[in-house]
Amino acid sequence: xxxxxxxxxxxxxxxxxxxxxxCLRSIQEAVDEIIIVDTGSTDRTKEIAADFGAAVYDYxxxxxxxxxxxxxxxxxxxDWVLWLDADEEVQGGDAMSVRQVLETxxxxxxxxxxxxxxxxxENPPDPRRAHGMNQVRMFRRESGFRFQGSVHEQLxxxxxxxxxxxxxxxxxxxxxxxYLDETVSLRDKDKRNMLLLQQEKNQGSPDPWIDYHxxxxxxxxxxxxxxxxxxxxxxxxxxxxxxxxPSLLYKLKYSILLVTSPTRESVAxxxxxxxxxxDYVDLYYTKGVMLFEMELFREAxxxxxxxxxxxxxxxxxxxxxxxxxxxxxxxxxRCYLSSGxxxxxxxxxxxxxxxNPDYPEARELLKEMDF
Numbered sequence: 076x077x078x079x080x081x082x083x084x085x086x087x088x089x090x091x092x093x094x095x096x097x098c099l100r101s102i103q104e105a106v107d108e109i110i111i112v113d114t115g116s117t118d119r120t121k122e123i124a125a126d127f128g129a130a131v132y133d134y135x136x137x138x139x140x141x142x143x144x145x146x147x148x149x150x151x152x153x154d155w156v157l158w159l160d161a162d163e164e165v166q167g168g169d170a171m172s173v174r175q176v177l178e179t180x181x182x183x184x185x186x187x188x189x190x191x192x193x194x195x196x197e198n199p200p201d202p203r204r205a206h207g208m209n210q211v212r213m214f215r216r217e218s219g220f221r222f223q224g225s226v227h228e229q230l231x232x233x234x235x236x237x238x239x240x241x242x243x244x245x246x247x248x249x250x251x252x253x254y255l256d257e258t259v260s261l262r263d264k265d266k267r268n269m270l271l272l273q274q275e276k277n278q279g280s281p282d283p284w285i286d287y288h289x290x291x292x293x294x295x296x297x298x299x300x301x302x303x304x305x306x307x308x309x310x311x312x313x314x315x316x317x318x319x320x321p322s323l324l325y326k327l328k329y330s331i332l333l334v335t336s337p338t339r340e341s342v343a344x345x346x347x348x349x350x351x352x353x354d355y356v357d358l359y360y361t362k363g364v365m366l367f368e369m370e371l372f373r374e375a376x377x378x379x380x381x382x383x384x385x386x387x388x389x390x391x392x393x394x395x396x397x398x399x400x401x402x403x404x405x406x407x408x409r410c411y412l413s414s415g416x417x418x419x420x421x422x423x424x425x426x427x428x429x430x431n432p433d434y435p436e437a438r439e440l441l442k443e444m445d446f
Contacts, residue, residue, distance in 0.1 A: 080153075080154040080155065080177040080178075081107040081108065081152065081153035081154050081155075082105065082106045082107050082108075082153050082154070082155050082156075082157060082173070082174060082177060083106065083107065083108050083109075083110060083151035083152060083153030083155070083156050083157070083216070084102060084106040084108070084109045084110065084156075084157050084158070084159065085110045085112075085144070085147040085148055085150070085151055085156055085157070085158045086098075086109075086110065086111050086112070086147065086158065086159055086160070086161065087111075087112045087113075087114060087134075087140070087143040087144055087147055088111055088112070088113055088114070088116065088120050088124070088161050089113065089114045089115050089116050089120070089136070090115075090116050090117060090118045090120060091116070091118075091120045091161035091162070092116075092118040092119040092120050092123060094161045094162045094163075094252070095120055095123045095124065095161045096123050096126075097164050098159060098160075098161050098162070098163055098164055099123070099124070099127040099129070100127075101164045101165040101166075101167070101170060102157075102159065102165045102170050102173075103127055103170075104170055104171065105165075105170040105171050105172075105173050105174055106153075106157065106173075107153055108130065108151070108152065108153060109124070109127060109128060109129035109130065110129070110130055110132070110147050110150045110151055111124040111129040111130065111131045111132065111147075112132050112134045112143055112146055112147040112150070113131055113132065113133055113134065114134050114135075114136040114143055115135075115136055120161075130150065132146070132147075132150055134146055138225065138271060138274065139225040139271075140222070140224070140225060140226055140227075140228040140271075141221075141222035141223050141224050141225060141228040142225075144158070144222040144228055145221050145222055148216070148221065148222075151216055153216060154177065154215065154216060154217075155176060155177055155187070155213055155214065155215055155216060156213060156214055156216050157173060157187070157212060157213045158212060158213075159212070159249065160251070160253065162251065162252045162253040162258065163191075163249050163250060163251050163252070163253075164249065164250045164252070165247065165248075165249055165250075166247070166248040166249070166250065169246065169247040169248055170247075172245055172246050172247045173187070173189070173213065173245055173247055175243070175245055175246075176213055176243045176245060179243055183240060183241060184241060184242070184243045185214055185215050185218045185220075185241040186211045186213065186214050186215075186220075186232075186238065186241050186242045186243065187211070187212060187213030187214065187242070187243050187244075187245055188209050188210060188211050188212065188213075188242045188243065188244040188245060189209070189210060189212045189213075189245055189247040189248065189249050190207060190208075190209055190210075190247065190248045190249070190390055191207065191208055191209070191210045191212075191248075191249050191251055192205050192206075192207045192248055192249070192250050192251065193205055193206045193207075193208075193251040193253075193254055194250065194251065194252055194254065194255055195254050195255065195256075196255065196256060197255070197256055197257070198255055198256075198257055200250070200252060200255065201433075202396065203396050203397060203401070203431045203433070203434075204396065205396045206393055206394065206395055206396070207387070207390060207393075207394050207396065208323075208390060208391070208392065208393045208394065209244065209390040209391055211230060211232070211238075211242060212249070213245075214230065220232070223282075224275070224282065224284060224285075225271045225272070225274065225275045226267075226268045226271040226272055226275070226288065227268070227272075227284065227288045229284065265292045265295055265296065268288065268292055269289065269292045272285055272288055272289050272292070273289070276289070281312070281316075282312075283308075283309040283310075283312035283313045283316070283320075284309070285309075286305045286306070286308045286309035286312065287305070287306060287309040287323075287324055287327070289305045290302045290303075290304075290305035290306035290309065290327060290331075291327060293305060294327060294330070294331060299331050299334060299335050300335075302327075302331050303328070303331045303332070303335075306324055306327050306328045306331065307328065309324055310324050310325075310328070319351065322351075322352045322355050322358075322391075322392045322393070323392070323393040325345075325348040325351070325352065325355075325358060326355075326357050326358065326361070326392075326393060328344075328348075329341065329344070329345045329348065329358065329361045329362070329365075330361060332344070332345075332365070333361055333364055333365055333368070337364075337365035337366075337368055337369060338369075339369075341365060342362060342365055342366065342369075345358055345361060345362045345365070346362070349362070352392065354385065354389045354392075355389065355392045355394075356382050356385040356386065356387060356389065356392075356394060356398045356399040357392065357393070357394055357395055357398050359378055359381050359382045359385065359398075360378075360379075360382050360395070360398035360399070360402065360403060362378050363375045363378035363379045363382060363403070363406060364406065366378060367406055367409065367410065370413075372409075372410045372413040372414060373410075373414070375406065375410050376407060376410040376411070379403045379404075379406050379407040379410065380407065382398060382399050382403035383399060383400065383403050383404065383407070385399050386399040386400070387399040387400060397430075397431065400427075400430045400431075401426075401427040401428075401430035401431040401434055401437070402427075404423045404424070404426045404427035404430065404437075405423070405424065405427045405434065405436060405437045405440075407423045408420040408421070408423035408424045408427065408437070408440065409440075411423060412444075417444060420444065421441065421444055424437050424440055424441040424444070425441070428441065
């Protein structure tokens with residue numbers, strides 16, 4: 076490497092032979108050392124890591140992801156630390172861009188951010204079936220940041236408004252494959268995560284993120300009433316601690332209400348959330364679908380037009396691909412159909428298919444209109 080500063084890649088792994096090679100290959104040219112902490116692999120994981128020149132450390136699993144992460148940090152010697160999961164991959168051509176943060180002379184820059192694109196649904200991964208959000212994934216090692224949380228561990232950051240001024244946002248996209256249907260099913264992630272979250276909650280940890288992550292698991296299990304209780308509990312805990320609840324909590328809360336028969340009250344509630352986050356397209360999209368399900372088509376039409384105007388570039392929020400583009404166009408077409416405006420409906424469907432040519436619902440509706 077040409078720079079005098081060093082970058083350490085720190086990872087924790089267990090039985091990741093399916094993913095690890097692609098992950099390491101995608102980033103190896105950009106890092107000066109690779110630290111792999113293995114928590115009990117019985118497959119070829121450690122052998123693959125060694126093939127990439129990684130320093131591999133065995134670590135006894137303690138039912139705590141943060142403890143393992145923090146152990147990996149203790150082994151690092153670089154000026155900066157980058158962390159990835161084995162089921163992640165740096166977009167081709169982006170790897171060397173992570174080193175841009177090493178060149179900054181600003182002492183106030185302590186963190187580096189990337190754009191994380193998390194795929195969901197069936198294989199193969201489709202960028203139009205994903206959630207995107209900027210995430211902190213690098214920090215100056217001397218700053219002493221550490222992880223917290225037994226599951227869905229996060230770097231422990233204080234006032235997030237102040238933290239924003241410490242982040243160097245990098246032109247780097249990282250793909251995450253861990254929540255594709257097949258992967259979740261094989262690993263039974265939700266069962267494992269729920270157990271660890273419940274254990275942490277039973278220890279009396281005053282962390283609103285615990286209830287949020289429990290709500291997320293329950294939502295995927297379609298236990299909507301319980302999920303709603305937990306996400307509300309999380310929101311209240313953030314407020315009690317003097318913090319504005321993160322936007323993704325409101326996304327989850329109103330996603331739950333959307334699937335449990337939306338009402339005027341839930342629409343009024345999401346309007347309050349929109350006041351807090353007026354640039355969050357997912358909140359508008361959820362509101363639009365609520366109104367559509369309630370057959371308030373004229374109101375829904377206005378909301379979907381707002382979604383398209385907003386677009387999907389506010390990467391500080393967890394954003395569903397399509398909420399500000401092809402999904403909004405599709406629902407807008409159905410609103411137009413409800414008022415008998417077939418020409419506008421056809422135009423909206425055609426726009427949806429330009430944005431997502433493989434969108435089956437839009438293609439099918441357009442075919443029906445041609446008869």
